[in-house]
Amino acid sequence: MQSFVGVGVTPGRVVGPVLIMPPVLNAPPAGEQLAGTTSAADAVASLKYAAAQVKTELDARASRASGDGKAVLSATALMATDPTLIKAAVKLINEGSSAQRAIWDAGNNVAAMLADLGGYMAERAHDVLDVRSRIVAELRGVQPPVIPDSDVPFILVAEDLAPADTATLDPAKVIALVTASGGPQSHTAIIARNLGLPAVVAATGVLALTEHELVFVDGGTGRVTSHPGTAELAAAKKWQEQASALGTFDGVGRLADGTLLDLLANVGGTADAAAAAGANAQGVGLLRTEFCFLGRDTEPGHDEQVAAYKGVLDAFPGKKVVIRTLDAGADKPLPFLTDSTEPNPALGVRGYRTDTTSPGVLARQLAAIADAATQSNAIVWVMAPMIATAQEAATFAALCAAAGLSTPGVMVEIPSAALTSRHLLDHVEFASLGTNDLTQYTMAADRQLGALASLNDPWQPAVLALVQATVEGAAAQAKHSGGSAKEAPAAKPVSVCGEAAADPALAVVLAGLGVSSLSMAARAIPAVSCVLRSVTSQEARQLAHQALGAKSALAARALVREALPILTELGL
Amino acid sequence: MSERTATIASRVGLHARPASIFAEAAAELGIEVSISRQGESAQEALDASSMLALMSLGAEHGDVVVLRADGPDADDALTALARILETDHDA
Numbered sequence: 001m002q003s004f005v006g007v008g009v010t011p012g013r014v015v016g017p018v019l020i021m022p023p024v025l026n027a028p029p030a031g032e033q034l035a036g037t038t039s040a041a042d043a044v045a046s047l048k049y050a051a052a053q054v055k056t057e058l059d060a061r062a063s064r065a066s067g068d069g070k071a072v073l074s075a076t077a078l079m080a081t082d083p084t085l086i087k088a089a090v091k092l093i094n095e096g097s098s099a100q101r102a103i104w105d106a107g108n109n110v111a112a113m114l115a116d117l118g119g120y121m122a123e124r125a126h127d128v129l130d131v132r133s134r135i136v137a138e139l140r141g142v143q144p145p146v147i148p149d150s151d152v153p154f155i156l157v158a159e160d161l162a163p164a165d166t167a168t169l170d171p172a173k174v175i176a177l178v179t180a181s182g183g184p185q186s187h188t189a190i191i192a193r194n195l196g197l198p199a200v201v202a203a204t205g206v207l208a209l210t211e212h213e214l215v216f217v218d219g220g221t222g223r224v225t226s227h228p229g230t231a232e233l234a235a236a237k238k239w240q241e242q243a244s245a246l247g248t249f250d251g252v253g254r255l256a257d258g259t260l261l262d263l264l265a266n267v268g269g270t271a272d273a274a275a276a277a278g279a280n281a282q283g284v285g286l287l288r289t290e291f292c293f294l295g296r297d298t299e300p301g302h303d304e305q306v307a308a309y310k311g312v313l314d315a316f317p318g319k320k321v322v323i324r325t326l327d328a329g330a331d332k333p334l335p336f337l338t339d340s341t342e343p344n345p346a347l348g349v350r351g352y353r354t355d356t357t358s359p360g361v362l363a364r365q366l367a368a369i370a371d372a373a374t375q376s377n378a379i380v381w382v383m384a385p386m387i388a389t390a391q392e393a394a395t396f397a398a399l400c401a402a403a404g405l406s407t408p409g410v411m412v413e414i415p416s417a418a419l420t421s422r423h424l425l426d427h428v429e430f431a432s433l434g435t436n437d438l439t440q441y442t443m444a445a446d447r448q449l450g451a452l453a454s455l456n457d458p459w460q461p462a463v464l465a466l467v468q469a470t471v472e473g474a475a476a477q478a479k480h481s482g483g484s485a486k487e488a489p490a491a492k493p494v495s496v497c498g499e500a501a502a503d504p505a506l507a508v509v510l511a512g513l514g515v516s517s518l519s520m521a522a523r524a525i526p527a528v529s530c531v532l533r534s535v536t537s538q539e540a541r542q543l544a545h546q547a548l549g550a551k552s553a554l555a556a557r558a559l560v561r562e563a564l565p566i567l568t569e570l571g572l
Numbered sequence: 573m574s575e576r577t578a579t580i581a582s583r584v585g586l587h588a589r590p591a592s593i594f595a596e597a598a599a600e601l602g603i604e605v606s607i608s609r610q611g612e613s614a615q616e617a618l619d620a621s622s623m624l625a626l627m628s629l630g631a632e633h634g635d636v637v638v639l640r641a642d643g644p645d646a647d648d649a650l651t652a653l654a655r656i657l658e659t660d661h662d663a
Contacts, residue, residue, distance in 0.1 A: 078592050084622040110624055121627055
């Protein structure tokens with residue numbers, strides 16, 4: 001039995017056979033010529049045969065896929081035999097190049113041409129490189145560097161996964177994800193949470209596992225064990241039984257003593273919203289509006305935006321939907337808003353800041369949100385991402401008022417916003433902590449980097465202290481805004497909409513710190529609810545106090561987990 | 573040489589799904605069809621059966637393109653292809 005320890009990002013205990021994502025292909029040597037015994041005609045024939053094989057394989061996979069995955073696979077299949085790509089490669093072969101090098105270069109040139117066009121085309125450049133790799137792999141007779149296809153469910157082990165890989169990931173086949181690199185807040189981890197797949201990232205050494213070997217994955221503790229014994233098999237079986245019990249939420253978030261704590265969903269579009277409503281989420285705590293903008297060369301028009309937002313609002317009649325205005329930049333570039341040449345995009349013009357360089361887009365988005373709100377029965381709140389100062393909060397509130405939106409708020413992702421929340425809340429009605437970015441900015445650690453995973457941990461006492469500062473700022477704001485009234489008005493709500501809210505142990509700490517609602521991937525709500533109901537508000541405050549006083553993220557997590565035996569019982 | 577103009581009806585322009593529908597239809601005809609923007613010479617025209625070429629053309633909703641082909645069946649083929657361009661596949 002051999003164990004690997006990584007960072008668990010989605011709970012779940014499963015046993016299954018391993019399939020390893022094949023390594024990235026090495027480029028054929030630059031300038032590689034046709035072998036002496038091969039004629040150009042033979043090389044062209046083998047290239048066309050390989051391309052046709054790749055197209056057949058992708059078409060077959062497309063016919064078995066559904067939704068976005070099907071569309072991506074069908075389009076990629078067509079690219080494999082596209083005349084532009086193949087004719088360019090044939091020309092190179094006729095000039096003496098080897099078939100592998102010819103398709104390699106032709107693919108590079110076509111991808112570069114698409115990348116130059118920007119926007120939607122630039123995203124397709126990746127698909128061209130994907131078919132190029134598949135054709136080269138076919139010519140070499142090796143496995144292409146893509147998610148393996150299998151008739152039986154398996155545990156996917158990879159160095160790391162790209163967002164494009166996850167589009168073709170079939171959750172009916174892949175029962176767990178294990179990556180050797182990648183961080184707990186990477187996009188791959190977020191997708192694993194959305195799919196509800198047990199996942200472990202940053203598990204150094206797992207690529208040494210053998211294909212088809214049985215392993216045990218514990219997405220709660222981050223442990224991956226080869227040759228599982230009876231204890232592991234029993235744990236997986238127990239998880240399977242509990243997963244069905246943990247699968248539902250009755251629609252009321254509360255602690256053991258009856259204190260209410262709303263549990264809402266993070267959604268990125270209409271389909272997500274419908275699923276969240278079906279899972280009894282108490283509303284939407286974070287609607288990411290990028291779905292309406294990503295992959296676009298130009299800003300979507302008013303009517304299109306109204307229809308997109310209304311689709312989400314209609315899933316939650318009478319309930320709260322917090323809409324985050326466009327958060328472009330850094331890892332989500334948009335050609336008409338962001339400058340891709342910034343040397344340090346995470347610290348650049350992103351989120352709310354794009355309103356200073358491209359004024360008008362935000363005001364038009366707010367107008368569309370206001371129209372969608374009028375046409376639906378949801379309670380619409382609006383918040384701006386990447387707010388750093390009270391002045392920005394005031395400007396955003398004024399834009400909301402001009403659009404006729406009555407409940408403006410800010411996201412607290414920058415330490416300055418957490419430390420001055422009292423002044424920010426003079427201008428807006430609520431604050432929502434985006435713990436992913438707040439952690440990255442507090443620890444100065446890129447959330448995409450596996451090497452920094454231990455820094456990029458919302459359990460870091462500094463991050464918890466900033467959550468506390470934000471809540472205390474809200475209380476101070478209420479106290480000082482009361483004027484001569486004897487009783488201060490209630491503090492404005494501070495919620496959490498980052499991935500931290502989906503960690504049941506951390507959710508207890510956040511509740512203890514005085515956060516008023518938690519928003520997370522809808523699939524995480526039942527487990528979080530179950531654990532919150534096992535503690536009183538007094539116990540939660542005590543655990544929060546202990547976590548704040550811990551010397552490290554590991555110590556904070558360990559002492560809180562220790563005090564919550566229900567986590568181990570439930571395999572969380 | 574037969575020629576036919578068409579106005580792009582798809583709201584997303586001639587990429588993504590509309591481009592793949594059109595390229596597949598052009599490839600199935602068995603004759604070479606070229607496509608160019610109105611006003612560009614026939615020498616600059618691109619292969620209509622290539623989705624990648626269509627994407628690089630970058631034709632947006634409302635743009636006018638010219639289809640060209642040779643042969644006895646060219647007129648019918650171009651009419652059929654123009655009909656695809658003039659349909660909004662996103663509707």
